[in-house]
Amino acid sequence: MTLTTKHPALKHAGFWFAAFLLLTYIYGTAYESFELGVKVIAMLLPVHMLYFYLVDYLVVKNLYIKGRYLNAFLVTLALMALIAFIYRIAEIFVTDPYIYWFYKHSDSSFSWGRMQMSRTEQLFNPIFFATAIERSNAVVWIGITLRLFTLSHERKQSALQAELDSLKAQLHPHFLFNSLNNIYSLSLDKSDKTPEVVLGISNILRYSLYECTARLVSLKRDIEILQDYIKLEKIRYEDRLELNVFICENTGMLQITPLLMLPLVENAFKHGTATTVGTPWINIQLHIQGTDLTFNVSNSKPETNEPAGNPAGKIGIENVRKRLSLLYPGRHSLAFFDEQDCFITVLTINLAP
Numbered sequence: 412m413t414l415t416t417k418h419p420a421l422k423h424a425g426f427w428f429a430a431f432l433l434l435t436y437i438y439g440t441a442y443e444s445f446e447l448g449v450k451v452i453a454m455l456l457p458v459h460m461l462y463f464y465l466v467d468y469l470v471v472k473n474l475y476i477k478g479r480y481l482n483a484f485l486v487t488l489a490l491m492a493l494i495a496f497i498y499r500i501a502e503i504f505v506t507d508p509y510i511y512w513f514y515k516h517s518d519s520s521f522s523w524g525r526m527q528m529s530r531t532e533q534l535f536n537p538i539f540f541a542t543a544i545e546r547s548n549a550v551v552w553i554g555i556t557l558r559l560f561t562l563s564h565e566r567k568q569s570a571l572q573a574e575l576d577s578l579k580a581q582l583h584p585h586f587l588f589n590s591l592n593n594i595y596s597l598s599l600d601k602s603d604k605t606p607e608v609v610l611g612i613s614n615i616l617r618y619s620l621y622e623c624t625a626r627l628v629s630l631k632r633d634i635e636i637l638q639d640y641i642k643l644e645k646i647r648y649e650d651r652l653e654l655n656v657f658i659c660e661n662t663g664m665l666q667i668t669p670l671l672m673l674p675l676v677e678n679a680f681k682h683g684t685a686t687t688v689g690t691p692w693i694n695i696q697l698h699i700q701g702t703d704l705t706f707n708v709s710n711s712k713p714e715t716n717e718p719a720g721n722p723a724g725k726i727g728i729e730n731v732r733k734r735l736s737l738l739y740p741g742r743h744s745l746a747f748f749d750e751q752d753c754f755i756t757v758l759t760i761n762l763a764p
Contacts, residue, residue, distance in 0.1 A: 623669040630665040653692035674727030679710040702763040
């Protein structure tokens with residue numbers, strides 16, 4: 412049984428309906444009458460439900476998930492005994508008399524030994540009590556096991572979402588830091604294009620702040636932002652940069668986690684063009700085949716090696732690595748090739764829903 416915020420009542424009802432059918436089959440087979448099985452389970456199911464919700468609330472929610480395992484064990488034993496006692500009360504006063512009447516009605520010679528015992532003798536008979544423990548625990552612990560699996564999944568999802576939120580939060584200051592560097596460079600040259608670049612950067616920031624709150628965005632929209640960023644860099648470098656861009660626009664209805672490709676392009680401009688002597692170059696290719704996306708970025712290398720300890724250029728790439736591993740496990744690859752005269756990045760993602 413999954414207890415999530417989405418339609419919990421229906422999922423509870425589904426579990427108890429399945430439990431009712433299972434118990435009816437077991438009891439109906441034992442009684443050799445499914446009519447009797449249905450009626451007996453209808454009488455006893457409230458005890459099973461009481462047991463489950465007591466264990467769920469008192470043990471699972473208040474003790475187990477808080478790490479109080481010894482207390483959880485002791486309270487479970489106490490509840491087990493209490494429910495077995497209640498189960499016996501229900502049998503002695505409700506189901507056993509009905510079962511006896513049911514068989515007696517069809518066979519007047521029918522006799523049942525336990526009905527000759529006093530109610531006190533029935534209640535404290537160790538064999539009957541042990542049987543009550545067995546019967547009352549069967550279905551309930553299937554539900555508790557499913558409940559624990561659900562809790563474990565929800566906690567993992569919460570931790571995953573928290574990590575993704577943290578990684579997403581890193582993107583905004585990182586992009587802003589690089590953007591301010593670009594504006595600063597233009598301002599030093601007193602370029603007339605500075606206002607245009609500021610406007611373009613503000614559009615990208617607006618996208619990252621307001622449209623990227625969802626886990627997935629339209630691939631077409633994410634590509635538009637990528638193209639806007641490339642245009643900004645073209646304004647900045649003008650004819651000093653040889654830029655070749657091929658972007659397949661056959662995106663269909665595909666969706667993607669936002670801002671996975673932009674940091675790779677940022678990295679190419681930052682480390683390929685800004686530090687290259689002569690005419691730097693960048694090649695950007697995006698291919699889509701079915702639900703498979705291939706993004707290839709290559710750039711010229713600087714004449715001299717950059718300092719390896721500079722962390723600023725690594726934040727965006729590490730951010731992409733972590734988000735890919737969390738959101739596309741087993742469905743992506745991110746490879747870097749450090750060749751003699753160029754640096755190549757190849758990202759592949761399967762975007763199937």
